[in-house]
Amino acid sequence: MDRMLPLIQNETLKIWKKKRFYVVILVLLVLIPIFTYAQVKIAENNKKNFKDWRNQLVQQINDYQNALSSERIPEDWKRYRKIAVQQLQYYLDHDVNPNSPDGVTFTRGFMENSVSLFYPLLVLAIASDLVSGERSTGTIKMLLTRPVRRWKILFSKLVALTLYVSLIVVTSGILSYLISGAFFGYTGWDMPVFTGFVIHGSTVDDAYVHAVPQWLYILMQSGLIWVSSMTVAILALMVSVLIRSSAASIVTMMAAVIAGTILSSMSSSWESAKYLFAVNLDLTNYLSGSPPPINGMTLSFSLITLAAWAIGGLIVSFGVFTKQDILN
Template sequence: MASMYRLVMNESIKMVKKKRLLVVLLILASIIPMFAYAQMKVAENSLKQFGTTDWRAEQRQKITDYTRRLSSARLPDEWKQRIQVEVKVAQYYLDKDVNPASPNGVTFTVEFVRNAVGLLIPLMIMVIAADIVSGEHTGGTIKLLLTRPVPRWKVLLSKLITLILFASVVVVATALLSYLISGLFFGYGGWSAPRLFGFSVTGTEVDFSKVRVVEQWFYLLLELGLVWFAAVTVALMSLMISVLVRTTAAGMGIMLAVLISGTILTNMVSSWETAKYFFMVNLDLTDYLSGSTPPIKGMDLPFSLSVLSVWVLLSVLVSFTVFTKKDVLN
């Protein structure tokens, strides 16, 4: 246990010295104010349009606009299905008298994290994790690392634990910075605001039987738990790629291509059902809480969690198998 602690500490120190976590935090601190300002301008424009801060008027207008779009013959069927679901969910919020987007720091954090889990947070994780093993080859320290009187599996396990720790830091930092910065624009309230979750979407049908009202702090915790799971999945996939390739550039390039292709697939392949088994298509776990239409038929929260779990297990198995047998002399 003591040796593992020292190994993890050593990996953590190396990770901090690379200053990539600092870069990630600076990126977040730079872009979050832009999103918060944009959200504030949207609220101001809504006030000008409706002449009131009553969210119900905006919600009714949203339903009206969506309904008009459904009458367009040029709209693809898959988009019609999504809009029909949006209309039903919006009407349900109106019927239950629950504001889905009350202007406060907690609501902004919930929405920002929900939109960041599909690409932004995975990219941040990739930046930190992509060279955790391949960087040893690039720096020429791999031989020194593996000639120490420590089993190879322990060395890799320490790197795995370090990645999980730093992925957790990224998720917590994203939520914390979102709340602290957006609070300057919208205030720091909203913890006890009501929030609906438990929507079950199948095609154009929405099952409201399991929907329940919870306080927003609880909803945020649920959301962060799902985001953390997605972040750890990306971290362990990056670890596998870093073990399989010998250069940092190759590892980052592969993960970047995979993550971006996942975003494209999510928006374009609703008719290709096999794509739902790709891990990157299942990263948007928080959409299941808000009642969004799944990108591909047959997907739901248990399915996506199961797919990601299988990918995690396979990536760990491949990583340890290859790393323990890897020839570092050539």
């Protein structure tokens, strides 16, 4: 343990000195105000058109129901609309505004919409070249000549990576709340949010639905985002070990994440796609009651699938790193 701490500190400082985390913060500082401004405009437009949020929900439900009668809309989209109608009606019946204009609600929405693509890309900015980048610069040779077991070196990189993934999730939530709160106010922590919707085909089972305060919902949401982000980080570490080129490892993981996101919206009839890691990244959908990409997928299934991918990635990473001739 005495030798591990200096290694972890060294890997943490190396990531910090690359200034990738600064880039992540800069991206958040640029994009969050843009999204906030868009929400401000939407809120202003809703105030003009609707005197009460209930009227807005009624109008949204009517629009969805009218769309269901159209023959031009694919059946998959109709399924989403049918589920959305039932959930909006549940909020309306219980007199809860699901889109309350406040900083906490904006933060919840921002994190929920970012889990499948935005967070993975932020993680890849740090994780994709942890090993391949050192091969390109030659620093891996100096590191491996030290009297330290190889698995300890890779483990220290994993610990440092875990730290930065956690920082990305926490920092994004804090910045989102601080920036959006300046426009919408810093209220909404105790607002009830309904969770526990169970999807059966095109119907919603509300037998297990219960209200939780929004602060607790965001904590649960953040935990699921962290699991998804760590799975991407571990797989990126594996690719970084397998591929010597830093640029190639980054492109490979970006292509996998983006392709998986596209596949999630097109794979409803391909049941085997549910075993791909990228199709299971959007864990927060299970909290909000959104339908899964493929019928039959559940939170437990997605967690087990991501865990299997992560464990497989760790086995490959440590197996290759400890035995491969990395110096050449």
